[in-house]
């Protein structure tokens with residue numbers, strides 16, 4: 001993977017360490033200039049609010065990443081848009097569908113303490129007032145050794161070190177928005193009773209790792225690939241395109257609700273979309289990700305995460321970038337396909 005592109009360091013805390021708690025807050029902005037002014041003020045001053053709450057316990061490591069959806073971006077910064085930014089396209093497989101759901105702003109709030117996340121969200125919504133309407137609010141928690149509620153360790157293959165900014169932050173390919181990132185969220189609900197009917201070996205084949213000790217497995221014979229293989233994107237030269245995930249379990253056992261909140265950051269939006277396409281449509285088509293037989297996506301939304309300077313400039317009520325970008329087709333997986341990207345990683349013998 002190329003390390004050549006310079007990446008500015010003043011990115012939002014996309015790479016905040018995996019935390020014990022998180023709140024995923026998705027809101028829509030109301031119509032009108034007043035609502036827009038409020039949104040400008042709040043998002044451009046988000047750092048101050050993080051300090052206000054986070055300073056009360058620095059060991060709590062409070063952080064908040066702000067993502068902005070395409071429609072709101074166009075209101076905030078008309079005509080000047082990150083190259084790949086567009087709304088989440090629904091993906092329809094033969095059996096399962098990934099819906100596209102509304103969302104103008106994502107606040108990804110993380111901390112080691114639940115009260116820090118809660119207090120931050122409370123003050124944030126206070127300051128946004130009736131400029132926004134809450135679409136979804138999910139409170140996630142770290143489950144034992146970073147397991148999802150299916151019982152598997154989740155997050156192992158995340159990039160680390162120099163690979164992390166390379167995979168997650170926009171570079172020279174879009175200079176006006178360098179240091180930014182794309183983020184996709186999907187809220188999944190699990191049928192844990194159906195999952196429990198599979199043997200451990202069957203579950204391991206679905207995920208592609210052993211359950212107890214998290215060791216990666218080769219795919220079996222035949223066309224059905226494991227989740228970890230369908231979610232691996234390589235180009236014709238074998239270059240792999242990673243994303244940064246910080247999935248969190250959530251749930252209310254009393255309501256029978258058990259879920260995984262998927263969140264993926266990427267320098268290249270098309271990579272995440274291609275992963276979702278491969279999961280839902282399958283590769284080859286029809287051989288979709290068996291994780292979906294017990295996991296139902298109820299939301300799907302895409303946002304752009306501007307660098308700190310671009311985010312702060314949104315408060316200035318003026319255009320944030322210097323050049324105009326052409327419109328981008330919502331069919332981003334075709335972008336990858338046209339580059340010859342997206343072939344399946346070679347299967348182990």
Ligand code: HEM
Nearest residue numbers: 148152153154155156157188228231232260262275276295
């Ligand atoms: C790998 C769980 C949805 C992308 C994994 C692993 C688990 C897991 C247990 C193996 C360990 C690891 O490397 O993290 C889940 C669950 C999901 C979900 C429970 C929701 C029901 C998604 C979605 C995407 C995705 C929607 C992409 C859009 C990936 C990637 C890997 C991975 C890129 C690493 C593949 C590799 O080994 O290189 N996931 N996942 N996952 N997942 Fe998911």
